[in-house]
Amino acid sequence: MPDLSVAIGRYNHSAAALDGGVASPLVLHDAGIKPISRAFAPMVREGRFEVSEMAIATFLMAKAWGKPLVLLPVVMAARFQEGALLCRADGPVRAPGDLRGRRVGVRAYSQTTGLWLRGTLQHEHGVAPDGIRWVTFEDAHVAEYADPSFVERAPPGSDLLALLKDGTLDAAIFGNDTPDDRALRPVFPDVAAAGEAFRTRHGFVPVNHLLVLRRDVAESRPDIAAELVRLFNGTTRAALNPAIELAIRFSAEQDLLPRPLTTDEVWEGLPPEVA
Template identity: 30%
Template structure:
């Protein structure tokens, strides 16, 4: 019997490249991998039409839809994107922001209030620094051009929140430089960071802060996961286990390549030092898959979404993820 043909869309990652080049193939599946490096474009295309059978997806969007019993997807506990977020918080040098508490009552730019990166930024500001965000005005818009950040599905929040749309002819990066907003958070750095002296990081020693955060909390923030269209999954539920196993094999090949101590595979002069520190902090698998191995991080993400008013109740993780473990 011929293998089942499925199309999978994701960014270009070391952990998925073996699926793309065919060196890892899921059992019983002929997987066509499509690369789309703009996450918002990918999410919008996956949501708008039946363009892909499975794809990388915002974890926050899938959690929110599942909590409302509206998700057309079931997820694999495979996390294509993770990122600590201290380094993505920037401030205007003249806004009087010296500490995280100084963000209270400010105007803060964010591509989307509901995006996973912003959820993690706000959560750590509350948890670690006691920042009261209730008086903040959030200004939504694209970081690198005028207008909106994609076309995500919008839902009413469960609590009063000041959110404005950037209707100016300038990007959030330009508004930050001019002082019309006081700070930015999210998944992207301002485009003029490093060239405009008015734009500074809130956490200058972010590497140490992020390392300390992980050591203290055991939380490695999850941005994206992999979703399967529910109608595809229901026709052939066996594909979830096959895909999960293949993603694990692909990640292992990428880790072996990264851990190789001969000629470096990337143009990072201090790659081996980075690898040694990563193994010292995270062990041999800095990117674990599965619900059990990530329960603390998943529970933290859900709590932050509740605190932000993005969901009214926690999603049932047995409905969020296919049973593959």
């Protein structure tokens, strides 16, 4: 098998494979991008890597816009999201329903943590996406996407955490960089219970990042897809379909997609021996 250019985050379950600690005919040359989210735009827009980790929201948007990527049934990151939505400890927001009509910051409207949280806010707390004034700091990874009319851009040079702490924002969504600050608290009064409630309703922990392969590589060497799934302890498309289906639904409701998607489209290009 050939050498591959990859952009994959280093986790407990990926470090050994990236470092050659797991026997494989593949030789992986990792780009070492940190945070790994910085790899998503060049993968979507340029196909810069042969293999890349990618946020589920980014992949669904890329697929809807016809980008030549193939999704692999490999979960790189999954977590409950509720602890990432913070407000000021002394502020007026006491529960998720209080966000209606308020200003909530997020790195990008298309960020996957925001996707899952907006779905919960809408379906469990009656706060629709357009019932919040979203304030963003970056464009989507998919260049063709334009934010909805109820989304505004923060002033150039401004900082998400600073705007939350000075009261410009009523709440903010963070990711892996969620701050540990006594001046802040979660919008969900009981984060653990809210996460377990999601799992009870839907049967899974929300998926943040998966693994994708460039279509030309998948078509010319389907054995590479199978080896990547083995190397990174992948699962099956059937096992991931509940998360995929809900992510599609939330993406459509939140104006992230230019057209509806089916799960068959999402898995298009996946070699039969992997599916």
